[in-house]
Amino acid sequence: MRKSLPIFITSLILSYFPNVACAESSNLNQKVAIDLSQKALQSDLAYKITESLTVEVGPRLAGSPENAVAVAWAEAKLTSLGFDKVYKEPVVVPVWQRGEASAKVISPYPQNLVLTALGGSVATPKEGLTAKIARFDTLDALKHASKKNVAGKIVFIDQKTERFKTGAGYGKSVAGRVNGAIEAAKLGAVAIVIRSIGTDHDRLAHTGMMHYDDKVAKIPAAALSNPDADLLNAMLTRTDDVTLQLTLTPKSQGTTATYNVIGEFTGASKPDEIVLLGAHLDSWDEGTGAIDDASGVAIVTAAAKLIGELPQRPARTIRVVLFAAEEIGMIGGKAYVERHKDEMAKHYIAAESDFGADRIYRADLKVAASVFNEAQALLTSLTAIGVELGDNNARGGSEVSLLPAQGVPVASLRQNGQDYFDYHHTPNDTLDKVDPAALAQNVAVYAQFAYLMAQSELVLRPLK
Known part of the structure; x- marks a missing residue:
């Protein structure tokens, strides 16, 4: 059995042989990272945090009373977990209430439809509105339509x-949700309905944020459940003359x-250098x-907690940011960048968890090309829990995607999103969709990543 050298002899050797010191330090960091991973895989903390937020707070639309409850919950939770500093920074957000939504086909085949208002939509007249449907395959097709085929209709x-x-499918279709009302209004439409931006077959509609242009009339906007979009489409294959009533x-x-x-x-x-782990506190309603x-x-909080429990803290500060108002335009992320603009040079690297609760399968980076291979090598221990090492084209996720423009290196710890858009922005986004074992694997990845980056001696800038 190999015996360790006395500490004072080891220290003396390392002081004279810095390459040995570097190797010893790297090996120690890897050992700590692996220990963190093992603890994470055996812990249910992340699941308990997820359960706590969904049960004790539930829906928390930015600007709502429930969102204020979520803020208080987050402060209390971070404090109870022993974070050295817990604080909040104000963000101004619009207040929007969903109200009710109903639609039915008046003719030629009278049927009720399931839909929901898109976030930020204006209301219909109190009595609702009734108009014929003008169907388009895509937003681009709408943009190229003639006004005479759209004016006075529901797109x-x-x-x-x-x-x-x-x-990737979300990126291909989401533009219709975001900008459809603007383009439809330009052509004189009285309202717009879209097929839900989702991959499910449930009779539940997917909400999400949409935009208006102050130079263009604001028209009501809603999303149909996918089965109801199929139903409406089947009617339109029989006749172009389908009339919808929308409220x-x-x-x-x-x-x-x-x-x-x-x-x-x-x-x-x-302590003035920061490894940032982000997520967003708000949700749709x-x-x-x-x-x-x-x-x-839960993932980023539990990962940071594991690091905070180490007998020896890593060199850099681990900062968890629970962003406000991501769902309505990353308002909290933008406020964070503005408030911390003079501190951006001290952000060593950042990553954000905002793509569900399935397992992480790949780790991408966005760092200086000259150190990419070395930075990637630091994360080799992730491969033991099913994570492949990826490329140098990371975005960082949601609010963190704003940081590379400020010179901040980022990582994308990519989760399997195969089923994510079955539940995204629907009433089906509930706790039963979370697998505790998959959640623990996420914590293991984030804990290793954050610790290894907090100990890294690499210069990750400039990004180009």
């Missing part, structure tokens, strides 16, 4: 969302203050926000 964008592990009652009520909630474990030797994004809140 229907019927683009299906394709299923991908990466979630939406959302309200906009000015602005209010909410908060980014932040917790830190202070670094041992470089249809489900309980379990996979979007209570699970992300």
Whole structure:
């Protein structure tokens, strides 16, 4: 059995042979990372946090009373977990209430439809509105339509969302949700309905944020459940003359203050340098926000907690940022960048968990090309828990995607999103969709990543 040298002899040797010191340090960091991973895989902390947020708070739309409860919950939770610093930073957000939504085909085949208002939509007249449907395959097709075929009608964008592990199908179809009302209004439409941006077959509609242009009339906007989009489309294959009655009652009520909630474990030797782990605290109001994004809140919080429990803290500070108002335009992320703009040079690297609760399968980076291979090599221990080492084209996820423009290196710890858009922004976003074992694997990945980056001696900048 090999015996360790006395500590004073080891220290003397390392002082004279820095390459040996570097190797010893690297080996020790890897050992700590592996120990963190093993603890994470055996822990149910992340699941308990996810359960706590979804049960004790539930839906938490930015600007709502429930969101204020979530802020208080987050402060209390981070404090109870022993973070060295817990604080919040104000963010001004619009207040929007969903109200009721109903639709039915008046002719030629009278049937009720299931739909929901898109986030930020204006209301229909109190009595609703009735008009014929003008169908388009995509937003681009609508843009090229003639006004005479759209004016006075309800536009229907019927683009299906394709299923991908990466979630790439969402990117292909979401533009219709975001900008459809603007383009339809330009052509004189009185309202717009879209096929839900989702991969499910449930008779539940997917909400999500949409935009208006102050130079263009604001028209009501809603999403149909996918089965009801199929039903409407089948009617339109029989006749072009389909009339829909639509009633939406959302309200906009000015602005209010909410908060980014932040917790830190202070670094041992470089406390002013930051490894940022992000997630967003708000959710849509249809489900309980379990996979979007209570699970992300839990993953980054539990990972930081494991690091904070180490007998020896890593060099850099681990900062957990629970962002406000991601769902309505990454308002909390933008506020964070503005508030911390003079501190951006001290952000060593950042990553965000906001793609559900399934397992992480790949780790991508966005660092200086000259050190990419070395940075990637630091994360080799991730391969033991099913994570492949990826490329140098990471975005970082949601709010963290704003940071590379500020020169901040980022990582994308990619989760399997094969089923994510079955539940995204629907009443089906509930705790039963979270697998505790998969959640623990996420914590293991984030804990290793954060610790190894907090100890890294690499210079990760400039990004180009």
